[in-house]
Amino acid sequence: PPRVGHLLVTLAPETLPAGALARLVATGAVVFAGHSEADWDDMVAARAQGLRGSTHLFNAMRQIGPRAPGLVGATLGMDALFAGIILDGQHVHPANARLAFRLLGPERLFVVSDAMPSVGGPEHFLLDGVPIGLREGRLTDAAGTLAGAHLCLAEAVRNAVDLCDVPVAAALRMATATPAAAIGAGDVGRLGAGARADMIALDPRLVVRRVWQGGAEVTCDKM
Numbered sequence: 001p002p003r004v005g006h007l008l009v010t011l012a013p014e015t016l017p018a019g020a021l022a023r024l025v026a027t028g029a030v031v032f033a034g035h036s037e038a039d040w041d042d043m044v045a046a047r048a049q050g051l052r053g054s055t056h057l058f059n060a061m062r063q064i065g066p067r068a069p070g071l072v073g074a075t076l077g078m079d080a081l082f083a084g085i086i087l088d089g090q091h092v093h094p095a096n097a098r099l100a101f102r103l104l105g106p107e108r109l110f111v112v113s114d115a116m117p118s119v120g121g122p123e124h125f126l127l128d129g130v131p132i133g134l135r136e137g138r139l140t141d142a143a144g145t146l147a148g149a150h151l152c153l154a155e156a157v158r159n160a161v162d163l164c165d166v167p168v169a170a171a172l173r174m175a176t177a178t179p180a181a182a183i184g185a186g187d188v189g190r191l192g193a194g195a196r197a198d199m200i201a202l203d204p205r206l207v208v209r210r211v212w213q214g215g216a217e218v219t220c221d222k223m
Contacts (some may be wrong), residue, residue: 006183010055012036013046025050032084035060036071043074043218052079053082053182056114057100058092076103081181084112087159088151090138092164106170110178111156113155116148158206168206 008030013021014037021169025031033046034055039062052074054061062070075083076099083104087097091114100109115141116132117125123134132139132147139147153175160171178190187195197215200208211220 003145006030006185008032010034012038013051014042015108019049021046022049022050032082032120033061033075035192038071038074039061040074041071043071043078045079047081051081053084053108055084056091056112057083057085057109058096059086080108080177082108082110082152082170083128084179084182086109086114086149086151087111087156088114088137089148089159089163091149097160097164101164101166101170105214106166106173107181108178110174110182111160112179113151113156114149115151115153118150119152152200154200154202154206154208156210161206171206 007028009024010032012019013033021031030052031050032053032055033043033051038046045128045161054071057075058072061072061139062068064070064073064076070223083098084102085092087098090097103222107218113119116127118134118139125132127141127147130147132141134150137150139150141147157171157175161168166174176189178189180186187197189195191199197212199212201210203209208220211218
């Protein structure tokens with residue numbers, strides 16, 4: 001099959017026909033589990049076919065039970081799986097985030113924004129036709145269900161440090177080298193010859209002050 005490059009696909013492995021995940025991986029796609037009720041056996045089978053990690057750890061997935069590790073337990077308990085986590089103080093309790101960091105380390109756990117339009121635009125918008133609004137730092141529908149995050153990646157790094165006691169160097173790695181490794185991209189997430197010259201400068205409080213894209217400095221709002 002044709003190669004697709006650094007494409008990350010999130011799916012529920014328990015819903016796939018036999019061999020489908022392996023065929024998807026053979027195209028070059030990176031496959032993560034998410035929005036899934038997969039159990040331990042489902043995850044073992046998916047890992048054998050090339051599953052590389054889990055999307056939005058702890059959210060929209062089967063949790064750990066006393067006799068059923070679930071998708072969360074499989075991610076934390078298996079070797080070599082990556083996991084993205086939303087550190088906005090809303091989606092995951094800091095204690096759970098600290099546990100994930102302790103078990104996976106900055107080599108396998110990385111931060112994601114799951115950012116919605118409110119980060120750089122209106123506080124009220126439609127998501128698949130459903131009205132979503134920002135209320136006390138939470139993006140929810142009328143029923144109060146979380147719908148994405150009001151979070152940029154720099155803030156996720158700050159929250160990793162402030163809320164989850166992650167060392168600064170590890171938090172920066174969780175936003176750069178680790179997600180790059182998760183998708184097998186060698187030209188991003190690092191400073192060095194052959195890498196993209198896309199960079200930011202942070203102040204001591206981890207606030208973005210300068211941005212370079214392709215080696216050229218661009219203007220941006222402080223975040």
